[in-house]
Amino acid sequence: MATTLSREDLLRAYRMMKTIREFEERVHTEFATGDIPGFVHLYAGEEASATGVCMHLNENDKIASTHRGHGHCIAKGVDVDGMMAEIYGKATGTCRGKGGSMHIADLDMGMMGANGIVGGGPPLICGAGLAAKFKKKNGVAIAFVGDGGSNQGTTLESLNLATVWQLPCIFVMENNGYAESTASKWSVACKDIVERAHGFGMPGVMVDGHDFFAVYEAAGEAVQRARGGAGPTLIECKLNRYFGHFEGDAQTYRGVDEVKKLRETKDCINGFAKRVTGAGMLSRAELDAIDKQVLAQIDSAVAKAKAAPKPAASELLTDVYMSY
Amino acid sequence: MSPLAPIEKPAVGIIANPASGRDVRRLVAKASVFHTAEKSNMVQRALTALASCGVRSAVMTRDLGGIAGGVLRALETHRALPSAPWPSVTFLDLPIEDSAIDSVRAVDRMLELGVALILVLGGDGTHRVIAGRCGSIPLVALSTGTNNAFPEIREATIAGLAAGLIATGAVSREAGTVRNKVLRVRMNGEERDLALVDVCASRDHWTGARAVWKPEDLTELFVTTARADAIGLSAIAGLTHPVERSAQQGVRLKLCPVGEGIMTVRAPIAPGLIAPVGIAEIGTMHPGEEHMLEKRRGVLALDGEREIEFGPESRLSVSLHLDGPLTVDIGRVMRLAVEQGLFAEQVRHRPAEYHEIYSTAPDQPTEETWQPH
Numbered sequence: 261m262a263t264t265l266s267r268e269d270l271l272r273a274y275r276m277m278k279t280i281r282e283f284e285e286r287v288h289t290e291f292a293t294g295d296i297p298g299f300v301h302l303y304a305g306e307e308a309s310a311t312g313v314c315m316h317l318n319e320n321d322k323i324a325s326t327h328r329g330h331g332h333c334i335a336k337g338v339d340v341d342g343m344m345a346e347i348y349g350k351a352t353g354t355c356r357g358k359g360g361s362m363h364i365a366d367l368d369m370g371m372m373g374a375n376g377i378v379g380g381g382p383p384l385i386c387g388a389g390l391a392a393k394f395k396k397k398n399g400v401a402i403a404f405v406g407d408g409g410s411n412q413g414t415t416l417e418s419l420n421l422a423t424v425w426q427l428p429c430i431f432v433m434e435n436n437g438y439a440e441s442t443a444s445k446w447s448v449a450c451k452d453i454v455e456r457a458h459g460f461g462m463p464g465v466m467v468d469g470h471d472f473f474a475v476y477e478a479a480g481e482a483v484q485r486a487r488g489g490a491g492p493t494l495i496e497c498k499l500n501r502y503f504g505h506f507e508g509d510a511q512t513y514r515g516v517d518e519v520k521k522l523r524e525t526k527d528c529i530n531g532f533a534k535r536v537t538g539a540g541m542l543s544r545a546e547l548d549a550i551d552k553q554v555l556a557q558i559d560s561a562v563a564k565a566k567a568a569p570k571p572a573a574s575e576l577l578t579d580v581y582m583s584y
Numbered sequence: 585m586s587p588l589a590p591i592e593k594p595a596v597g598i599i600a601n602p603a604s605g606r607d608v609r610r611l612v613a614k615a616s617v618f619h620t621a622e623k624s625n626m627v628q629r630a631l632t633a634l635a636s637c638g639v640r641s642a643v644m645t646r647d648l649g650g651i652a653g654g655v656l657r658a659l660e661t662h663r664a665l666p667s668a669p670w671p672s673v674t675f676l677d678l679p680i681e682d683s684a685i686d687s688v689r690a691v692d693r694m695l696e697l698g699v700a701l702i703l704v705l706g707g708d709g710t711h712r713v714i715a716g717r718c719g720s721i722p723l724v725a726l727s728t729g730t731n732n733a734f735p736e737i738r739e740a741t742i743a744g745l746a747a748g749l750i751a752t753g754a755v756s757r758e759a760g761t762v763r764n765k766v767l768r769v770r771m772n773g774e775e776r777d778l779a780l781v782d783v784c785a786s787r788d789h790w791t792g793a794r795a796v797w798k799p800e801d802l803t804e805l806f807v808t809t810a811r812a813d814a815i816g817l818s819a820i821a822g823l824t825h826p827v828e829r830s831a832q833q834g835v836r837l838k839l840c841p842v843g844e845g846i847m848t849v850r851a852p853i854a855p856g857l858i859a860p861v862g863i864a865e866i867g868t869m870h871p872g873e874e875h876m877l878e879k880r881r882g883v884l885a886l887d888g889e890r891e892i893e894f895g896p897e898s899r900l901s902v903s904l905h906l907d908g909p910l911t912v913d914i915g916r917v918m919r920l921a922v923e924q925g926l927f928a929e930q931v932r933h934r935p936a937e938y939h940e941i942y943s944t945a946p947d948q949p950t951e952e953t954w955q956p957h
Contacts, residue, residue, distance in 0.1 A: 406936045458617040466606035477792035478608050
C-alpha cells in the first residue's frame with residue numbers, strides 16, 4: 261500500500277516538528293540571558309529526522325540520542341516541561357535537574373538518554389536491541405548519531421555487532437556537515453556515511469533529512485524490517501543545523517549567510533506546511549492554531565522552569581550513582 | 585566562478601553524480617551498492633581510454649562526495665608514475681549544492697567550453713536532468729548501479745574508448761550515435777519535466793523516499809522503450825508489449841489490481857523484486873499525441889523516481905517525442921572502429937591461412953590454424 265498518512269498523522273508530525281523548533285529557538289534566546297547552566301546543543305533545522313523516525317515508534321521501542329538530543333526527546337514523547345526544567349537544572353526536571361541538556365533521559369518513554377559521549381548511543385541500542393530480541397515483543401532500538409559520531413570506534417563496533425547478532429537496530433546518521441567545527445568532508449573518509457553500511461552487512465539508505473516524507477518512508481521500511489527479524493539498517497539523513505555546535509559557538513567555520521540561506525531554502529517545517537496545504541490535506545488555519553498552542557506550551561515550560569526550585573544540597577549524591 | 589579558460593580540443597565532459605545508488609531500494613529491493621571509490625575509478629579508467637584515442641582534455645564536475653577528489657589524487661600519482669598519458673583534466677569551478685542543479689550548471693558550462701560529448705556516470709535521474717540541457721551534444725550514458733533503464737552497465741574503459749572515437753571523429757558522430765525518445769510531462773498547460781524511459785502515476789500522496797517499489801499503488805504507465813530484458817517499471821510493458829529504442833512509438837498502460845483487467849504480468853520492477861501487476865489497458869503512443877492522466881490525488885514518477893505531487897485539480901498530460909538526447913551507441917562505435925581497422929596495427933603480412941580461417945570458414949578450424957597474437 262501507499263505510504264499513507266492520515267490527517268491526524270500529518271497534524272501530529274507538524275506539531276512534533278514545530279514543538280522541537282520552538283523549544284530550540286526559545287532555549288537559544290534564554291541561554292543568552294545566562295540563566296541556563298552548562299552547555300546546550302540545539303537541534304533546530306533537523307526536526308524532520310527525529311519526527312520522521314519516531315512517528316513509527318511505540319512505548320516498547322528505545323532510542324539513544326546525542327549531545328544534540330532535545331529533538332529526539334520531544335519526538336519520543338518526553339515531557340516538555342520536564343525537559344525545560346532539566347535544562348535549567350531544576351528539581352522538577354526530567355532527571356531532577358542533575359543531568360542538564362546533555363543527559364536528559366526518560367526510560368519510561370524509551371528515551372535512553374541524550375549523551376555527552378560522541379558515539380555513545382550505538383552501543384546502548386545494541387543492548388536494547390538484544391533485550392528486545394529476547395523479549396520477543398517486536399521492539400526496535402534506534403540510535404541517532406552525528407557525522408562526527410559516525411567516525412567513532414564505538415559506532416563502528418556497534419554496526420558490526422548489530423549485524424552479527426541480527427539485532428532490531430536502526431542507526432540514523434544525522435549528517436549535518438560539521439563535527440563540532442570540522443566539516444565532514446574533511447573528517448569522514450567516505451563522504452556518504454551510508455557507504456559504510458555495506459561493509460557491515462546491512463542495507464544503507466540515504467535520504468534528504470529536510471524532507472519529513474522521505475525520512476518517514478525510509479524509516480518505516482527499516483522499522484518494519486527490524487520488527488520482522490531481518491536485522492539492522494543504516495539511514496543517513498543529509499540535513500543542516502541552524503545554530504552552532506553549541507550555544508556561544510561563533511561559527512567562523514561557516515560561510516557568509518550560510519545559515520540565512522538554509523533557513524530560507526531548507527526549512528523542513530515550511531516545506532512540510534507548503535506541501536500539506538498545497539495538497540489540501542491540512543489548512544493553514546489548522547497549522548496556525550498549532551503554532552499558537554506550541555508557543556503557549558513553550559512559554560509555559562520556560563515560566564515553570566524558571567519558577568521551579570533547584571535541587572536541594574542534600575540531594576547532591578542521590579540519583580547520581582547506580583547500585584546493582 | 586572563474587572566467588572560462590580555453591581548453592585544448594578535442595575535449596570531453598565528465599559528470600559523475602555522487603548521490604546515485606543510495607536510495608531506499610537498497611533497503612526494500614536489495615539493489616546494488618555503488619561506492620564513491622568505484623565511481624572515481626570508473627572515471628580514471630575512462631581517462632586512460634580517452635587518451636588512447638587522442639582526446640586532449642577532459643572537463644569534470646567537482647563534488648563533495650569524493651569522486652573528483654579521488655581523480656585529483658590519481659592525477660598527481662599518475663604524473664609521478666611511468667603510466668599511459670591521460671588528457672589534461674580541468675575541474676569546473678562551479679558552486680556545489682548537492683542537488684540536480686549541479687548537473688544542470690555543469691552541462692551549461694561544458695557546452696560553453698565546447699566539449700565534443702559528455703560522459704555521464706549516474707542513474708536514470710541524473711541522465712534525465714542532463715538530457716534536458718545537453719541539446720545536440722551526445723551523451724555516453726553509464727549506469728552506476730543495477731537499477732537503471734536508460735544508462736547502460738558498461739565497463740568504463742570501453743565506454744571511454746567509444747567516447748574517444750566519437751570525440752576525435754575517428755568514428756563519425758552520425759554513424760555512432762542514436763537519437764532517443766523522450767516523454768514530456770505537462771501540468772496545467774505548462775511543460776513541467778521530462779522522462780527518458782517511463783512516466784508512472786501512483787496513488788501515493790507524497791514523493792517520500794522517491795523510488796517506486798509498490799506495484800499496487802501504480803495506476804498509469806507511459807514508456808518510450810520497453811525491452812523484455814529491462815529492469816524497472818518499463819519491464820511491465822517490456823514483458824507484454826515490447827518496443828525497441830529505435831521504434832517511432834511508445835506504449836501506455838492503465839494498471840489495475842492483480843486479477844482484474846486484461847492480464848497480470850509478473851515484472852522485475854526493481855532489482856530483486858518481481859511483482860505481479862494487473863494491466864487493464866494497453867495502447868500505443870504516437871509522437872506528439874497528448875495523453876491526459878486521470879484526475880485524482882497522486883504522485884508522478886519520472887524514470888522510476890517520484891517527482892511530482894498532484895491533486896485532483898491538476899491537469900496532467902504525457903506525450904512522446906522523438907527529439908530526446910543523442911547517445912553514443914558504444915557497441916556500434918566499437919564495431920565500426922574494428923571495421924575501419926582502428927585498433928589493429930599490421931606488423932607483418934598475414935599468411936594465407938588467416939584469410940581462409942577468419943574470412944571464409946570460421947566454423948571449421950583445421951590443425952594448421954594460424955593463431956594471431
